[in-house]
Amino acid sequence: MIRLENVTKTYCGRPALVGISTVVEKGEFVFLTGPSGAGKSTLLRLLYRAEVPDQGRVVVAGQDLTTLNRREVAELRRRMGVVFQDFKLLRRRTVGENITFVLDLLGLPEREQQRRAYHALRQVGLQHRLSALPEELSGGEQQRVAVARALVVQPELILADEPTGNLDPERSHELMGFFREANYRGTTVVVATHDVSLIAAHPARTLVLERGRLVQDRWGPP
Known part of the structure; x- marks a missing residue:
């Protein structure tokens, strides 16, 4: 590899x-x-x-x-899935949109994007923060969103x-x-x-x- x-x-x-x-x-x-x-x-x-x-x-x-x-x-x-040290979350997009953004680049249907995003956030215990903006999250929560974003593309x-x-x-x-x-x-x-x-x-x-x-x-x- x-x-x-x-x-x-x-x-x-x-x-x-x-x-x-x-x-x-x-x-x-x-x-x-x-x-x-x-x-x-x-x-x-x-x-x-x-x-x-x-x-x-x-x-x-x-x-x-x-x-x-x-x-x-x-x-x-x-x-690839990359987890950056400084998160690199899109500040004006919600947690869910940060996740689906990378899936949209892959050309996945919207329903599949939403399903995968919810599943990835549930994996890291943040499915209840789907509509939050990054600035509303703690540093640890932002890190977990970054991990979910890396995992969601499989x-x-x-x-x-x-x-x-x-x-x-x-x-x-x-x-x-x-x-x-x-x-x-x-x-x-x-x-x-x-x-x-x-x-x-x-x-x-x-x-x-x-x-x-x-x-x-x-x-x-x-």
Whole structure:
């Protein structure tokens, strides 16, 4: 599903990623961890083609992302669910509209959009907030809406950047359960987190970054 070949990315001459090579097979669940500034978010941005590497290749679902045109990037993203660290909810749209917006891009009938949106919000315990605006939600509720938006497209790949950062421990473990369920259904999941306790409670393959370098590829916490 994912192949990185000697990937390097710099910003203003400072390395964010250095010589990263690894493979994530279809259907794997992988944690990406390391201290703040280690390169976790940069790596995820490369995977959904918000950035391109300065050197090396990033291959997702058999496609070299450095060679895709704008239309091909859009088509690839429709097969992904991305949970951003800053949520990226549409502020002037309701919770329900934030969910159905991505389904409308897929061309689904309105009735199916509404059914899927309600089901996704019920999964994260927010079906009663369907008509609320994002500003009316707590940070934790906005995070759960972002997760529902990622799950609702039934993606082949989920990328999550610090998805539990605004949640209490109980909600964090509940959220990981949603990702696990998607993974059991065959979705490849990559979760970036610095929360070692979360990895300990949900052991999986773990890629450890330090100063932009991949220093460990292990199972579970240290």
